[in-house]
Amino acid sequence: MNKAIIEVNGLAAGYVKGLNILQGIDLVIKEKEIISIIGPNGAGKSTLLKAIMGLIPISGGRLYINGNELANFKSHELIKKGIGYVPQVANVFPSLTIEENLEIGLWTNTKNSKEGKKEIFEMFPILFEKKREKAGNLSGGQRQLLALGRALITKPDVLLLDEPSAGLSPIAIDEVFNSINEINNKGVSILLVEQNAKRALSFCDRGYVLDQGKNSYTGTGRDLLDDPNVIDLYLGKL
Numbered sequence: 011m012n013k014a015i016i017e018v019n020g021l022a023a024g025y026v027k028g029l030n031i032l033q034g035i036d037l038v039i040k041e042k043e044i045i046s047i048i049g050p051n052g053a054g055k056s057t058l059l060k061a062i063m064g065l066i067p068i069s070g071g072r073l074y075i076n077g078n079e080l081a082n083f084k085s086h087e088l089i090k091k092g093i094g095y096v097p098q099v100a101n102v103f104p105s106l107t108i109e110e111n112l113e114i115g116l117w118t119n120t121k122n123s124k125e126g127k128k129e130i131f132e133m134f135p136i137l138f139e140k141k142r143e144k145a146g147n148l149s150g151g152q153r154q155l156l157a158l159g160r161a162l163i164t165k166p167d168v169l170l171l172d173e174p175s176a177g178l179s180p181i182a183i184d185e186v187f188n189s190i191n192e193i194n195n196k197g198v199s200i201l202l203v204e205q206n207a208k209r210a211l212s213f214c215d216r217g218y219v220l221d222q223g224k225n226s227y228t229g230t231g232r233d234l235l236d237d238p239n240v241i242d243l244y245l246g247k248l
């Protein structure tokens with residue numbers, strides 16, 4: 011069986027002291043897996059990713075990376091340990107060029123800057139074509155590819171993606187999903203938060219449904235798609 015890269019047990023976290031949005035979340039991401047997290051607006055999906063990345067105060071729970079407990083959820087340590095993150099909003103710097111955005115992705119490791127950029131440009135030729143343009147001039151879909159590239163440039167083992175297809179045209183959505191698949195085929199595990207629950211569950215190996223800051227259902231994507239409770243409570247509405 012594939013080993014766990016990230017394991018989270020009983021994670022409790024919020025934005026304000028004494029007010030937990032996440033109320034004991036359990037989650038495992040194994041090598042090579044694509045995991046989807048679905049759930050209604052405000053369920054805590056983005057909060058979960060922010061908590062794993064150490065961007066909000068944690069009030070309980072444990073985090074293991076490759077089987078070792080990480081005492082502090084610290085972003086720079088997580089990045090060093092191979093966790094990449096693409097936030098839901100503000101995931102590129104619009105006033106910087108495409109190339110500069112990628113270079114910022116490398117702030118933890120400037121040694122292989124040329125090589126890193128070359129790989130990203132090979133994966134996303136459109137970014138190479140436009141490398142001297144400002145990121146703010148890119149289309150929504152191209153911007154998401156840049157955000158993926160920026161996170162990939164540190165060569166993560168796992169990518170946490172917060173709604174990478176939100177607000178995109180159908181063609182751009184396909185392009186983003188294809189890119190995620192390609193990234194996964196290179197051996198990177200994916201944790202994908204998605205509004206398009208049916209598509210996400212068809213796409214993933216396993217899924218988690220979050221509701222009101224708690225785990226509600228989990229299973230293979232197929233099992234969740236076929237579960238009458240999940241259909242009734244979440245798939246109809248989303």
Ligand SMILES: Nc1ncnc2c1ncn2[C@@H]1O[C@H](COP(=O)(O)OP(=O)(O)OP(=O)(O)O)[C@@H](O)[C@H]1O
Nearest residue numbers: 025026031049050051052053054055056057058098
């Ligand atoms: N910066 C913040 N400060 C205080 N509360 C916040 C903040 N961001 C989110 N929340 C609250 O945390 C809860 C969970 O929000 P979160 O953004 O994690 O939901 P979500 O599942 O990602 O929803 P969506 O599908 O709309 O992206 C909500 O009640 C929200 O109001």
Ligand SMILES: [Mg+2]
Nearest residue numbers: 055056057098
């Ligand atoms: Mg969100």
